[in-house]
């Protein structure tokens with residue numbers, strides 16, 4: 001089935017085209033967060049401006065005409081309301097005009113599922129680490145097939161924590177990846193470490209590091225906040241792996257682009273001789289291909305929605321979404 | 325020393341101290357985190373666990389005696405018996421478990437991982453082990469979470485027996501039980517049991 005997937009839950013407007021599970025195109029344009037973070041309405045405006053061009057470039061890349069499409073998918077949530085709506089409207093417009101079936105996709109499920117495919121996993125634990133989310137997941141069949149949340153952040157996602165800290169010390173661009181670059185030159189300063197079983201919390205760490213801004217060297221602060229937060233994620237993940245007798249770990253989401261985090265998780269798995277894997281970075285950043293990938297499977301299983309039921313849900317929890 | 329069990333943060337060995345059988349719980353180094361974080365965590369957690377065990381044993385008597393504390397190692401009395409999670413055809417007095425937890429909470433010892441994997445059953449009763457995630461705190465939320473973990477892990481009738489003994493033993497148990505109901509209503513925890 002030739003399916004187009006549209007993703008717009010945050011600062012990326014992404015369009016992917018998939019056929020029989022194969023990705024034919026994965027195009028995107030991003031809103032520049034600069035130093036002030038995401039202003040929802042501004043981002044949505046940018047998405048509206050970019051949407052037609054990104055859709056066209058995905059069609060060109062796949063080498064198809066829009067009339068050849070056989071199905072549509074879009075991100076229903078979780079995400080930022082005004083941003084989600086841009087993708088939703090674009091998807092509904094295509095579906096309506098071409099009379100195609102349409103599937104609303106959970107963004108987190110899409111990250112997890114594309115990672116499962118790319119990593120060649122059977123039944124892995126998935127650590128999903130992005131801006132707004134940080135969760136430890138495993139598929140459970142009861143009461144319906146879904147990603148069960150074994151552990152998660154009590155407050156903010158690890159990505160937003162790193163971005164907020166980058167803004168605090170005025171890094172440009174204000175991203176976790178800029179923190180990572182500075183961290184390479186840093187030395188360790190003790191910071192608060194909060195893990196409770198398979199759950200964890202980051203706001204105490206953010207407050208502590210922010211209060212040291214200007215008083216300690218930026219390199220040292222970046223190194224310490226990164227080492228501390230990643231160690232917390234690893235500890236909770238290791239506990240989940242052992243408690244569920246799992247033998248495979250996949251990591252996904254924006255923060256999964258971090259080489260340091262991947263190195264640490266690989267070390268956890270090596271100790272227990274477990275398999276560790278992840279998807280290419282283009283799938284860990286927000287992207288349309290993963291949405292198309294999941295939408296195709298949903299549509300093939302007959303799980304489409306009538307147009308009037310195609311809504312967006314800012315807090316669409318992963319454990320509410322059926323997995324096919 | 326024979327390896328008895330391997331957990332996420334520690335290895336438990338069987339050994340003997342002064343001719344009595346004992347276990348050594350060693351928090352081994354974790355290669356994934358830098359030494360400064362790893363060393364500090366293992367040291368403070370070992371100390372904290374020792375403190376909670378001692379306090380809990382003082383008030384409820386149903387905790388293995390600590391025989392020694394190293395930098396990263398706890399040596400304690402070995403409790404013979406079966407983990408509650410593996411118990412098959414043995415009578416278990418859930419009322420006693422509730423009473424023991426009440427005594428701990430009355431002294432502000434919160435266990436942090438109060439599940440059938442961390443209780444050993446033998447002829448003399450139920451023994452509480454693994455204070456690795458415990459804390460000394462008057463937090464009503466943390467106390468309610470101890471109850472919730474057990475509630476999610478065992479049969480409803482058995483839990484009811486445990487809870488009623490708990491509330492008879494603990495003066496301000498109503499606060500804890502009300503909070504437990506609150507937490508369950510919040511939903512976040514409802515869908516998250518391992519079982």
Ligand SMILES: Nc1ncnc2c1ncn2[C@@H]1O[C@H](COP(=O)(O)OP(=O)(O)OP(=O)(O)O)[C@@H](O)[C@H]1O
Pocket residue numbers: 328329330331332333334335336347349388400401402403404407441442444453454455456
């Ligand atoms: N005092 C004891 N007497 C007998 N057996 C013990 C004792 N302490 C621990 N054990 C055994 O060792 C196992 C692990 O101990 P404990 O739960 O304290 O370690 P842990 O590393 O926190 O484990 P996990 O991470 O799996 O919870 C227990 O399940 C039990 O079988």
Ligand SMILES: [Mg+2]
Pocket residue numbers: 331441442454
């Ligand atoms: Mg244990």
